[in-house]
Amino acid sequence: MDIQIVLSLLAQMRQFRPREHWTRQQLEAHQADALRSLREYAYAHSPFYQQFHRGLYDAPLQELPVLTKAMMMEHFDDLVTDRAIRLDEVKAHMRNLIGDERYLDRYRASATSGSSGHPGLFLFNRAEWITVLASFARAREWAGIKFNLPSRVKTATVASTAPFHMSSRVNATAHSWWMPEIRLAASEPLETIVERLNAWQPEVLIAYASMMRILADEQLAGRLQIAPRAVMTSSEVLTEETRRRIVQAWGERLFNQYAATEIGSLAAECEHHRGMHLMEDLVIVEVVDQNNRPVSPGVYGDKLLITVLGSRTQPLIRYELSDSVRLSSDRCPSGHPFRLVDGIQGRVEDVLSFPGEAFGVVQVHPLVFSRIMDTLPVSGWQVIQEADGLHVLLSGVRGEFRDEVLAETLRQALSEQGAIVPRIELQRVESIPKRAAGKAPLIKSNLPRTLPLSDALDSE
Ligand SMILES: [Zn+2]
Numbered sequence: 001m002d003i004q005i006v007l008s009l010l011a012q013m014r015q016f017r018p019r020e021h022w023t024r025q026q027l028e029a030h031q032a033d034a035l036r037s038l039r040e041y042a043y044a045h046s047p048f049y050q051q052f053h054r055g056l057y058d059a060p061l062q063e064l065p066v067l068t069k070a071m072m073m074e075h076f077d078d079l080v081t082d083r084a085i086r087l088d089e090v091k092a093h094m095r096n097l098i099g100d101e102r103y104l105d106r107y108r109a110s111a112t113s114g115s116s117g118h119p120g121l122f123l124f125n126r127a128e129w130i131t132v133l134a135s136f137a138r139a140r141e142w143a144g145i146k147f148n149l150p151s152r153v154k155t156a157t158v159a160s161t162a163p164f165h166m167s168s169r170v171n172a173t174a175h176s177w178w179m180p181e182i183r184l185a186a187s188e189p190l191e192t193i194v195e196r197l198n199a200w201q202p203e204v205l206i207a208y209a210s211m212m213r214i215l216a217d218e219q220l221a222g223r224l225q226i227a228p229r230a231v232m233t234s235s236e237v238l239t240e241e242t243r244r245r246i247v248q249a250w251g252e253r254l255f256n257q258y259a260a261t262e263i264g265s266l267a268a269e270c271e272h273h274r275g276m277h278l279m280e281d282l283v284i285v286e287v288v289d290q291n292n293r294p295v296s297p298g299v300y301g302d303k304l305l306i307t308v309l310g311s312r313t314q315p316l317i318r319y320e321l322s323d324s325v326r327l328s329s330d331r332c333p334s335g336h337p338f339r340l341v342d343g344i345q346g347r348v349e350d351v352l353s354f355p356g357e358a359f360g361v362v363q364v365h366p367l368v369f370s371r372i373m374d375t376l377p378v379s380g381w382q383v384i385q386e387a388d389g390l391h392v393l394l395s396g397v398r399g400e401f402r403d404e405v406l407a408e409t410l411r412q413a414l415s416e417q418g419a420i421v422p423r424i425e426l427q428r429v430e431s432i433p434k435r436a437a438g439k440a441p442l443i444k445s446n447l448p449r450t451l452p453l454s455d456a457l458d459s460e
Contacts, residue, residue, distance in 0.1 A: 005130065005173065012134040013147055019281045020336050027337040031284055034309035035061060042315040045081035049315060061284065066292055066305060067319045069112075069120045080123065080314050090121055100172040107313060108173070110166045112261045122262055123313045129173070131310050132264035135279055136170055139268035142277070143230040143255035145204055153229075155181040156202035158193060158211050166261045186211050190431065194224045203229045209236040209256075210380060210432065210442075216242075216249035217379040217396060234259045237345055237366075237442065241374040258325075258344060262316060263308050267341050274332045275342035283308050285339075286318070287327055297329035300345060352385050352445050354419035362419040366443045372409055373442070376401065380432040385445040389423030395431050 019027070042049040043057060056064055072079060076087040084104055093103045094111055103109055107123040124132060137147045145153055159167055171183060182200050184193050186208065197205070197215075205228040207215060212233050218224035231250050234257040246254045258267040258276050263283055267276035278285050287301035288294055295301040304323055308316040326343035345366060356362040373381045379396030392410070403426040411421045 002173075005126075005133075008126075008130045009133050009137065010148070012130050013137055013141075016134060016138055016281070017141075020334070020338075022281075022337045024337045027280060030281055031309065035284065035307065038307070038309055038311065038315060038317065041081065041312055042317065046079055046315055048075045048079040049317070053317075061307065061318065062286070062294075064318050067317060069320070072314075072316075072319070073120060076121070081312060085123065085313075087121070090123065094121065100169075108169060110169045110261050120261065125313045128310055128313060131282065132166075133170060133173065135264035135266075135282060136259075138279065139232070139255070139257045139259075139265040140204065140230070142268050142270040143204075143232060143253075144271060145230050152180055153203050154200065155204040155206065156184065156197055156200055157181060158184045158186050158197075158205075158207040158215070166259065166264070170264075190214065190218070194218050197224060197226055201226055204232065205230075206232045206234070209233045209238045209242050212246055213242040214379050214396070214431075216245045219249040220245070229253060230255055232257055237370075239370055239374045239442075258341065260306075260321060262306065262319065262321070266306070270332065270334045270336065272332050272334055274330055275328045275340035277332070277334075277336050277338035277340055280338050282310060287325055297327040297339075300324050300326045300343065352383075352443065353447075354414065354417075354422065356418050357415075357420050358418060362417055364414065364417050364419060368413050368417060369410070369443050372406075372413060376406070381442065382432045383443045385422075385447055387447060389425060392424060392426045393429050393432055394426065395429050397428055 019030075022030070039053075039057070043053065052067070053059075053064060073087075076090075077085065082104075085107070090103055090109055093101070094109055097109075100108070103123065106125055108129050109121060109123050111122070112120045140153075141147055157167065157171070159165075168183075171181065182196065182202075184196060193215075205212075205215070205226065212231065215224060219226070228250060231246060231254045233246070233254065238256050243254060243256075252273065254273075255269040256276060257265055257269070259265050265279065266283060266285075267278045269276050284307040286292075286294060286305040286307075288303060288305055290302040292305065302324060304321040304325060305318045306316060306321060307318055324345050325341045326345075328340040328342035330340055330342070332340060352364045353361050354364060369383050373383065373392075376394065377397065377399035378394045379398075380393075381395070382393040384391045384393070390410070392406070407424045407426060410424055414421045
């Protein structure tokens, strides 16, 4: 345990708290200052940005080119601001990771799981890492779990235990002092998870939404018997039905969080549950359509562009995240200056393509399926597209419903979308298979991708 990290984190939290009382104007002034410093630093130390933003050094943020993950990875060694960093070495470092090791003795690294293609790698120096830790600590504070040294809060996390994952990396630094914690792999048998949670009696329970829904069902069935003060979900779409069940199991203690490997916690719910507040003092968030034009509150964007204000080792300026989020125009009674996100979709869900009845290809949005599937009396579901049709998996089926009625409802919905309706096969299973990272996508395609997602969204 590094007491210096604890002290820095406490100092960082003290710096964070007053920002919740800023006016929007104060927040925007802070963003403008921080952006200026970030760009000055990038232009002085990153050969990539010197080229990428050539002639645009004084241009407004909205006129700068968008940085994709593929571009970032392709130009990694030139993009970072420390000339000692080598991508191949970082990759080797990641492969051998077991604990809180640092690359070149000073950088902590984390990786995306690569569910959307090649993994992205991200490096953090000490100050940057403190900010990542503080963003998670802040999300917990907004969930009512105050961060201070004397209070030790028993936490249980059911997630991926892959050592390169952001949550494992954070845990490797934080473990032992920040919180006594057990980490359970989402891939373990449910019985074991329930047993260990009962024995541990966590005050904070953290899991992906799909796993939390299963645990809520276990609680409602009386097998799981815990009384956490806060229940935190992240990294997956939290559907209405999943939220309802979790609240039924544990009361209004559910706090959703939106975390990303690039930054840590990007947004989190406060006690008013009006959506998730974007941590806009740490990151400038643009919600845009596929042509990178801003979309209005109340409308889902096609992607997010994030500018991570504290990024110095690996500056991220208008970096593209493929998540589709919706800003809320609501004001939260908390008075935070931070805007609210009240919907995230398609975080891991695929848009499925079908041959169209009239012509060409029809793209069917995840919502078409989730609207139907979410109302079923099941603890889990998944729609998988294979070459021979749609495979619909259902787990933990309670109550009566007829498979044929469900299949017919799905056929109708697809037909309304103009798709040639494929074969639909329903299957009741023990549990929904997860990806290596422990997440269970609700809708996925196992067909070879013929269209880039942007084209897919174009034809909507
Ligand atoms: Zn709020």
